[in-house]
Amino acid sequence: MLVVSVGTGEVPIPAGRVIGALLGTGDAGDILVVRQWRLPRALVAVLLGASLGIGGAIFQSLTRNPLGSPDIIGFGTGSYTGALVVILFLGGSSLGTAGGALLGGILTAFAVYLLARTRGTGARAGLPGFRLIIVGIGVSAMLSAVNTWIILRAEVEDAMRVAIWGAGSLNGLSWSHVRLSAVAVLLIAVFATVLSERMHLLEMGDDLSTSLGIRTETTRILLIVVGISAVAVVASVAGPISFVALAAPQIARRLTHDSGVAIGPAALVGAFLLLGSDYIAQRIHPQTPLPVGVVTVSLGGAYLVWLLIHEGRKGRS
Template sequence: MVFNIKSRTDETPVAASEPVESTRPVSEASTSPALNPGYHAVSVQRHRFSFRIPARLVVVSLILFAIALCSATWAITMGDYPLSLGQVINALAGTGEKFQLLVVREWRLPVAIAAVVFGALLGIGGAIFQSITRNPLGSPDVIGFDAGSYTAVVLVILVLGNTHYWSIAFAAIVGGIITAFTVYVLAWRKGVQGFRLIIVGIGVSAMLSSINAYLITRADVEDAMVVGFWSAGSINRVTWQSLIPSLIIAVIIIVAAIVLARSLRFMEMGDDVATTLGVKTNSTRLALIVVGVATSALVTAAAGPISFIALVAPQLARRLTKTPCVSLFAAAAMGSALLSCAHLLSLIISSFYRTIPVGLMTVSIGGCYMIWLLLRETRRQYRTGTIR
């Protein structure tokens, strides 16, 4: 295997996860032309296959993951029983007082891991849908898949009277999948276009929100409080019992996303180009939707709806890495950093005010981002003359 850092000469940017097949020997492939000045890529070559990864993307993503890990570790020190960083490290190493081991390893560590992993899943899901729709507003929470999970949970709690964790988790996953299938079918017109998918999803989300509001107003106060607490989105309820199955499913989802990443890059060029390159666009798009929905549904099942991370993470990552398209790796890193920092901020606020679920923190962050995005797009359209 050969690792080279080169300068780029061709005008076409190379996506982070795009494999490039080479029929030349390794020694010959390593003498490819230089890249444009100011742009560097890490070239990984093995036998007949070559991968080029922008160096800036790798560095920025690693920094974001480091921020996520530092924030998650800092969050372990905070709570009703504050700990020092040294005590946390000793507890993680298996030394220290018995009660500190219980607090760190049994209570707080699952939550910290959930913040990193769930944030990465939301970032991947947002990147997939924004690439499919070719629209920065394309994310599971905007399209309405989270609303489907919420409706299923409301039905299970208020109609069936079941508040068991696994029943709620199963309902959230099934609700998200059914909603995704409904939106896909309604948006189908000899294929699925991104803009139509978003519009149909927003309409379905609005109808489901009205159903949820009606059921909650007719419910008992205690049941309504249970639904309201779940809908706020909180990773503090995560335990090892719920986290381990979630981690296993998360690994499967991430592997599926990696397998589909190459086809996703081709589909960003348009269906015609992707078809020319041998991609079956309709079946691939359906598979990508399933993977994207699975990321959001899994997080919703384990922690409740955590909004706007999937919307914000891919675009912020793209701007930091300065790549022409959304990278799954960078979006996952940004999602981890955002959710970990939001969790840490909620704990800081809770230390002198009251407990604030992390879902409310992400909504606040996402609302500010949404306002900025709308203002930016409006100004751009005025400059280009699209709006008069």
């Protein structure tokens, strides 16, 4: 998909020449087009898609529900709120936007966590997945209203700039964005991998996890921070991109025939989904390319409808 993505455009380049340009052995013109003009955008799509896949896998594991995605629970909306505040009220530097997105997502996550958490002892204590999803949907709706209010109070130019950013776009990205994304996603992947074994043990329930020596509350908090960071990185670089985190872990689980949600396959499928969606966004109307978020929402909406119907039938059976 990467070769196809960087090889198509106003100047189409065959796959063999693309590979040569990537290796630095091709024609100078091909190297310029592939490595300088097209490759940064494609690599950012791969990195951010992988980050969304990791975030989706973590939250679907925590909730033990295929609907337990940052998009549905509202953590992505919280990241959007934090970024909006920074962009419209505090100047909106790249680093500040990243920090605002991360802080907004973390505050939203812990608000939802505290509201959804049940009190008690033994099996009655913990974090019911369905309760977390319902509470998250409610918090997301309230934050969406807040975001709309903030945008309506902004100057017209600022509101237009935020609206474009809010659609989720990979336009105008350079090698500096590749380096920033690579460092952030690599750290997220490392922490997620370290926590993955404990994450899978949590899926068996709090009582059994505790008996196996897992500190359930500490592990949950660490996983939430890593999962929110994965979503916030994407929001800070490209704006909020929906539904990749929802679909990637479930598609990966079906492809690998795994009973659980695995971090690695979810990251690979997320990278493929975002890169493929960006390819569609650029080619569906070449004169005015669409923001990639428009494509992911369109495809993800259809996937969500299918998932709801599938889960409903499975529940009835």
